[in-house]
Amino acid sequence: MTIIDCRPFLAVGISLLAAFLIAFSNNRPNVREVWSCIASVVKFGIILSMIPGVLDGNFYEYTLLQVTDTLSLTLRTDPAGMIFATLASMLWVPVNFYSIGYMRANNEGEQTGYFAAFAICISACMGIAMAANLLTFFIFYEILTLASYPLVLHKRNAEALLASRKYLIYTLISGQLFLVGMVFVYCVAGTLDFRAGGLLNINMAPKWVLQMTFVLMICAGSVKAAVMPLHGWLPAAMIAPTPVSALLHAVAVVKTGVFAVLRIVGFVFGPQLLSQLGVIDVLAWFAAGTILISSIIALRQDELKRRLAFSTIGQLSYIVLGASLLSPLAIKGAYLHLVAHAVMKITLFMCAGLIITRTHCHCISELAGIAKKLPITCAAFAVASFGIAGVPFFVGFISKWNLALGALQAGKPLYIFVWVASALLAAGYLLPVVKMVYFNHDPNENSRKYGAHSWCMLLPICATAVISVVLGVFPDCYPHFFELAEQAANAICYGWNGGW
Amino acid sequence: MMQHSPVMIVLLPLTASLLCMLFSKLKRKLGAYIVIASIVAAFVNAVITLQRVMGSPDRVIHYAMGNWTPPIGIEFVLDPLNALLAVLVTFVAMVVSFYGLPFVKDEDWLHVGGYYTLFGLLTVGMSGMIITGDVFNLYVYLEVMSLSGYGLIALGGRQSNLAAFRYLLIGTIGASLYLLGVGYMYAMTGTLNMADMGRLAANYLNSPLFAMAVGCFVIGFGIKMALFPLHGWQPDAYTYAHPAAAGLIAGCMSKVPSYAMIRFLYYVFRVDNPVVTAVLNAIGVLGIAGMLLGSVMALAQRDFRRMLAYSSVAQIGYIAIGMAMGNMYGFVGSVLHIVNHAFMKCALFLVIGGVVHRFGEVNLFRLGGMHKKMPISSIAMTLAALSMVGLPPTAGFFSKWYLMLGAFNAQQYIYIFVLVVSSLLNAIYFFRIIEQMFVQQEASLTEVHPVTTRLGLPISMVIPIAVMGLGVLVLGFYSSDVVRIIMSGLPEVFVR
Numbered sequence: 001m002t003i004i005d006c007r008p009f010l011a012v013g014i015s016l017l018a019a020f021l022i023a024f025s026n027n028r029p030n031v032r033e034v035w036s037c038i039a040s041v042v043k044f045g046i047i048l049s050m051i052p053g054v055l056d057g058n059f060y061e062y063t064l065l066q067v068t069d070t071l072s073l074t075l076r077t078d079p080a081g082m083i084f085a086t087l088a089s090m091l092w093v094p095v096n097f098y099s100i101g102y103m104r105a106n107n108e109g110e111q112t113g114y115f116a117a118f119a120i121c122i123s124a125c126m127g128i129a130m131a132a133n134l135l136t137f138f139i140f141y142e143i144l145t146l147a148s149y150p151l152v153l154h155k156r157n158a159e160a161l162l163a164s165r166k167y168l169i170y171t172l173i174s175g176q177l178f179l180v181g182m183v184f185v186y187c188v189a190g191t192l193d194f195r196a197g198g199l200l201n202i203n204m205a206p207k208w209v210l211q212m213t214f215v216l217m218i219c220a221g222s223v224k225a226a227v228m229p230l231h232g233w234l235p236a237a238m239i240a241p242t243p244v245s246a247l248l249h250a251v252a253v254v255k256t257g258v259f260a261v262l263r264i265v266g267f268v269f270g271p272q273l274l275s276q277l278g279v280i281d282v283l284a285w286f287a288a289g290t291i292l293i294s295s296i297i298a299l300r301q302d303e304l305k306r307r308l309a310f311s312t313i314g315q316l317s318y319i320v321l322g323a324s325l326l327s328p329l330a331i332k333g334a335y336l337h338l339v340a341h342a343v344m345k346i347t348l349f350m351c352a353g354l355i356i357t358r359t360h361c362h363c364i365s366e367l368a369g370i371a372k373k374l375p376i377t378c379a380a381f382a383v384a385s386f387g388i389a390g391v392p393f394f395v396g397f398i399s400k401w402n403l404a405l406g407a408l409q410a411g412k413p414l415y416i417f418v419w420v421a422s423a424l425l426a427a428g429y430l431l432p433v434v435k436m437v438y439f440n441h442d443p444n445e446n447s448r449k450y451g452a453h454s455w456c457m458l459l460p461i462c463a464t465a466v467i468s469v470v471l472g473v474f475p476d477c478y479p480h481f482f483e484l485a486e487q488a489a490n491a492i493c494y495g496w497n498g499g500w
Numbered sequence: 501m502m503q504h505s506p507v508m509i510v511l512l513p514l515t516a517s518l519l520c521m522l523f524s525k526l527k528r529k530l531g532a533y534i535v536i537a538s539i540v541a542a543f544v545n546a547v548i549t550l551q552r553v554m555g556s557p558d559r560v561i562h563y564a565m566g567n568w569t570p571p572i573g574i575e576f577v578l579d580p581l582n583a584l585l586a587v588l589v590t591f592v593a594m595v596v597s598f599y600g601l602p603f604v605k606d607e608d609w610l611h612v613g614g615y616y617t618l619f620g621l622l623t624v625g626m627s628g629m630i631i632t633g634d635v636f637n638l639y640v641y642l643e644v645m646s647l648s649g650y651g652l653i654a655l656g657g658r659q660s661n662l663a664a665f666r667y668l669l670i671g672t673i674g675a676s677l678y679l680l681g682v683g684y685m686y687a688m689t690g691t692l693n694m695a696d697m698g699r700l701a702a703n704y705l706n707s708p709l710f711a712m713a714v715g716c717f718v719i720g721f722g723i724k725m726a727l728f729p730l731h732g733w734q735p736d737a738y739t740y741a742h743p744a745a746a747g748l749i750a751g752c753m754s755k756v757p758s759y760a761m762i763r764f765l766y767y768v769f770r771v772d773n774p775v776v777t778a779v780l781n782a783i784g785v786l787g788i789a790g791m792l793l794g795s796v797m798a799l800a801q802r803d804f805r806r807m808l809a810y811s812s813v814a815q816i817g818y819i820a821i822g823m824a825m826g827n828m829y830g831f832v833g834s835v836l837h838i839v840n841h842a843f844m845k846c847a848l849f850l851v852i853g854g855v856v857h858r859f860g861e862v863n864l865f866r867l868g869g870m871h872k873k874m875p876i877s878s879i880a881m882t883l884a885a886l887s888m889v890g891l892p893p894t895a896g897f898f899s900k901w902y903l904m905l906g907a908f909n910a911q912q913y914i915y916i917f918v919l920v921v922s923s924l925l926n927a928i929y930f931f932r933i934i935e936q937m938f939v940q941q942e943a944s945l946t947e948v949h950p951v952t953t954r955l956g957l958p959i960s961m962v963i964p965i966a967v968m969g970l971g972v973l974v975l976g977f978y979s980s981d982v983v984r985i986i987m988s989g990l991p992e993v994f995v996r
Binding site for chain 2: 065066067068069138139142143145146150153156161165168172173175176177179180183184186187
């Protein structure tokens with residue numbers, strides 16, 4: 001049942017409003033950060049209040065205005081969108097507190113602009129998550145690009161300039177390709193409203209047109225999802241402050257990329273049409289290649305943030321691969337991994353940021369034995385690392401299990417080896433770090449200077465680490481990500497069993 | 501009183517402009533205020549007229565000048581299309597007229613009066629060209645617009661005399677070609693009324709004279725709208741124009757001839773005849789060339805104003821290809837882009853005018869740290885720049901959207917490709933400036949007109965800049981309303 005309700009727009013608007021308030025309280029840091037915190041909590045509350053309705057099979061829908069002669073700016077909560085909206089708003093709360101601690105501890109400049117841009121990014125994420133049609137989706141997608149640009153540029157030095165230019169080049173070009181693809185879809189189908197199972201069908205246009213449209217659109221999604229060879233911007237963008245890397249480059253921006261892929265696969269083309277078109281296999285090969293290559297590259301990185309960045313690239317392609325297998329379980333696994341990876345990677349990045357703030361070391365080789373001084377941080381890091389490696393009872397396991405089953409269901413069991421190999425590689429690049437901080441002796445233990453301790457940074461890390469364990473043991477605990485993912489996958493694959 | 505609203509759009513600024521010098525002599529700035537007041541009144545009348553047009557049953561208002569009905573008298577014909585553009589032109593003129601006040605603050609009565617006289621006449625010329633329903637009357641307004649435009653360009657300073665003279669020479673050729681075309685059409689049809697001419701021209705479609713006339717119109721207006729490769733006059737003219745008037749000159753002066761071209765090709769001659777189709781194809785090719793070369797040339801400039809001028813060449817290309825598609829979406833995109841581009845180009849010229857006013861600087865590599873010195877202007881500049889690139893939710897995105905739909909419907913995929921390439925080139929040269937303004941080291945600039953407030957500019961400049969900058973965003977959100985107006989007055993070809 002569709003319920004007309006403006007809550008989706010409230011969720012978007014609350015952080016936009018916060019961005020304005022932040023910009024106007026330039027000179028009072030405490031007031032500024034209070035706005036940010038209030039907005040994050042209220043937004044999370046608004047999103048949570050819609051979950052029971054969505055689980056019951058309702059859709060909250062609201063049209064703000066007509067943007068073109070036939071299309072409108074409409075938000076609509078379906079299970080797939082709710083997963084992403086809940087995830088992003090849930091993680092904004094800890095990252096917000098963490099940001100406050102981090103920015104103050106490091107005496108970063110331009111904090112007003114930082115918090116304002118951050119709030120706009122989250123608004124855009126909400127819009128992307130709940131967009132009811134491609135045009136709405138695209139509008140928020142581009143807003144996200146623009147709002148995250150100043151965050152990449154935050155340091156205002158030569159390296160940040162290069163990184164931000166690279167970021168813009170990748171995202172703007174892909175945005176234009178997406179626009180062209182969208183125009184094709186509109187002209188072929190006459191509508192842009194997302195429909196579970198696909199709004200296009202094989203009779204609407206010649207096969208090659210549909211194939212080309214798919215390639216155009218998926219390229220755009222793949223740039224933000226950092227599928228190789230379109231991943232170049234992501235390691236460069238790690239120049240941004242760590243909370244930005246944490247929320248945006250491990251959760252929001254890249255997740256909008258994979259979310260775009262999932263929307264395109266599940267709601268624009270649909271599994272049935274894609275299995276007829278055949279191009280989806282190419283995407284699967286690229287994703288599989290990305291998983292393996294990026295994991296191998298990650299093994300060789302000594303800089304902690306860069307290692308995590310390449311790990312992100314690999315993990316994102318899990319989701320892309322899951323989507324491109326086109327079976328109900330694989331798509332469910334993809335949605336679950338969207339959640340799982342976000343929770344784990346945000347923990348890892350926040351740990352990395354705290355370690356950098358306290359020790360001023362960016363390289364893994366310098367971190368020997370720091371667990372003595374930073375026990376909780378290192379424990380959280382270890383928990384998240386186990387999750388990424390796919391150890392049972394951590395959140396990463398559930399999703400990988402479903403993805404592997406999905407590969408079987410799709411009749412492509414060879415992809416299971418990709419996942420197994422990458423799980424081993426992930427263990428190979430993360431667990432040595434854990435071993436190093438715990439068991440290696442710190443050569444300059446006495447001379448090492450530690451920065452000031454900050455609860456503001458530590459507590460969010462604990463929170464996300466706990467979440468990643470709880471979701472691993474009870475996958476369907478509140479807010480019911482598991483149930484939502486299952487509903488989303490079933491809706492997409494209605495009447496389609498994965499070609500088994 | 502209400503039924504006279506169409507003529508008031510022209511009559512009020514005309515009267516005020518003619519009296520302006522007299523009042524300026526009496527009291528230095530009185531003339532300026534009177535012209536401004538008249539333009540505000542013209543804007544109000546334009547809005548009333550648009551409302552009346554949208555409210556009338558067949559969406560057309562005929563206004564016979566002095567109650568002399570055509571074919572003897574001259575008539576103003578207002579349909580949704582030109583009523584919309586009349587609102588646009590008078591609105592931009594109104595905003596820019598306030599903006600001009602600080603520039604003439606210290607001038608003597610002759611300069612204040614002269615500037616506002618020319619400004620008022622420019623407004624008269626543009627709005628007259630838009631609302632008239634008579635081809636010869638259009639020529640008169642075209643000359644009023646051009647002559648006052650030459651004057652305003654020449655007021656810009658030392659280098660501007662040459663630019664104005666060059667524009668005068670080339671512009672006169674354009675206007676003469678138009679007059680020649682009118683002559684041919686009059687010889688064939690014996691009427692000067694647009695509607696009659698359109699009806700009668702159907703009998704002469706195979707006549708070589710007809711082809712000649714269409715060619716004259718297109719080249720004449722092509723020169724005036726700076727359609728590539730007829731744009732030679734335009735970079736210098738925009739660059740050296742009086743900084744206070746550049747917003748209106750760059751924002752509207754080339755849009756009005758584009759409107760006239762649309763009026764002739766789509767309403768008077770109709771696009772379904774072979775001559776017009778051939779001409780449209782040529783316009784499409786020129787549009788593509790303009791979009792690419794204009795953008796590339798813009799990349800090479802160091803002077804902000806010259807860069808904007810070349811970017812206008814590219815943007816006129818958008819309008820041209822929209823025209824050339826010959827279908828409804830292309831038409832809508834083209835007209836919408838006239839509206840959107842007027843706003844964004846005006847905003848950009850107002851911002852650089854502000855920089856010129858305060859620092860006397862135009863080099864785009866010396867704008868570092870501008871976001872601290874002129875915060876509101878920098879934000880307005882950013883919004884307008886994003887709109888030029890065509891990123892949602894700014895206005896520029898929506899015209900690009902309709903143009904792409906039109907290109908797809910016309911099966912002209914090359915247009916889609918060019919639109920994408922042009923957007924990306926735009927992105928390069930506009931993000932370069934955004935980067936300059938917000939990131940780079942503060943440039944050491946000398947203050948010509950020191951400003952102490954936090955706004956960075958006198959209030960009568962900041963408000964116009966803010967209005968135009970916000971306008972870009974508002975137009976984006978409400979573009980469907982603009983499109984609704986345009987679609988209610990589509991040419992007959994598209995109405996089945």
